[in-house]
Amino acid sequence: MRDLEFHSAVGSIAPPRPQEPLLETKGLSFSAGGDRLLRDISLEIRPGSRTLIMGPNGAGKSLLLRLMHGLLRPETGNILWNGAKLTAEARRSQAMVFQRPVLLRRSVFANLKFALSVRGLNGRIRSEKIEQALAIAGLSHLAKRPARVLSGGEQQRLAVVRALACEPDLLFLDEPTANLDPASTAAIEQLVLEANTRGVTIVMVTHDAGQAKRVGEDLIFLQDGKIAETGDVQQVLSAPKSEPVRAWRDGRIYLGANIETMSEKSGRKA
Numbered sequence: 017m018r019d020l021e022f023h024s025a026v027g028s029i030a031p032p033r034p035q036e037p038l039l040e041t042k043g044l045s046f047s048a049g050g051d052r053l054l055r056d057i058s059l060e061i062r063p064g065s066r067t068l069i070m071g072p073n074g075a076g077k078s079l080l081l082r083l084m085h086g087l088l089r090p091e092t093g094n095i096l097w098n099g100a101k102l103t104a105e106a107r108r109s110q111a112m113v114f115q116r117p118v119l120l121r122r123s124v125f126a127n128l129k130f131a132l133s134v135r136g137l138n139g140r141i142r143s144e145k146i147e148q149a150l151a152i153a154g155l156s157h158l159a160k161r162p163a164r165v166l167s168g169g170e171q172q173r174l175a176v177v178r179a180l181a182c183e184p185d186l187l188f189l190d191e192p193t194a195n196l197d198p199a200s201t202a203a204i205e206q207l208v209l210e211a212n213t214r215g216v217t218i219v220m221v222t223h224d225a226g227q228a229k230r231v232g233e234d235l236i237f238l239q240d241g242k243i244a245e246t247g248d249v250q251q252v253l254s255a256p257k258s259e260p261v262r263a264w265r266d267g268r269i270y271l272g273a274n275i276e277t278m279s280e281k282s283g284r285k286a
């Protein structure tokens with residue numbers, strides 16, 4: 017009753033506006049070698065969210081990440097950043113970590129120093145940021161070591177903190193823990209979740225359902241270059257609505273609707 021009185025006193029109250037996406041793709045497609053590898057990909061990444069991209073080998077996950085980060089040009093469709101065209105300037109608000117860390121053939125310290133210098137940071141601020149990043153990654157004692165002799169887990173921790181030291185609004189990660197042991201995987205997941213609590217939007221490719229549930233909120237599932245299903249990661253993985261996700265969860269190869277129909281037909285004939 018009191019609410020009704022309040023409403024009539026102040027006039028109509030507009031409902032809250034839905035949050036504008038940080039990144040949006042509209043009808044993206046991509047071809048190479050005469051093959052259509054991604055088709056009609058339209059999606060929204062909410063600011064501050066954690067989105068997981070999943071799907072079988074060859075579904076187009078890495079391609080989609082590269083398109084969203086502006087490393088590839090779409091054949092058709094648009095990528096919007098804060099509602100406007102993704103520009104080179106906007107791309108500097110993004111960072112990407114690859115499955116195989118791309119590190120300079122220099123020391124751990126120099127890898128961080130170079131990344132921060134490119135962002136225009138110098139002097140004491142840069143030194144402080146390097147020290148912070150080394151401490152967060154547990155690499156302070158390895159600062160002088162050549163990056164290329166670090167273990168796989170150490171290299172990936174360096175790649176993640178180097179990306180985060182540049183304070184991106186959005187961090188893309190392409191299977192960052194694919195070759196890592198459980199402890200290194202947990203360390204990377206912790207770095208990612210901590211960054212997200214500081215407001216960094218996360219878009220990550222993984223094949224690991226456990227990791228998806230630990231790290232993700234939103235799920236985009238790709239099959240054969242198309243979006244098969246999207247939704248809350250826990251819900252989609254525990255009760256998938258689409259056959260591609262059911263097949264993936266059950267460890268079956270998805271044969272596609274047409275092929276299944278044909279085999280059903282031939283089964284009926286026999």
Ligand SMILES: Nc1ncnc2c1ncn2[C@@H]1O[C@H](COP(=O)(O)OP(=O)(O)OP(=O)(O)O)[C@@H](O)[C@H]1O
Nearest residue numbers: 048049051053071072073074075076077078079080
């Ligand atoms: N430059 C290219 N030229 C031709 N085909 C390509 C090119 N890049 C990727 N592809 C093909 O596009 C498809 C999707 O590749 P992509 O790397 O995105 O798959 P993915 O879902 O990340 O797979 P995985 O889980 O195995 O890493 C694959 O069949 C791949 O061979």
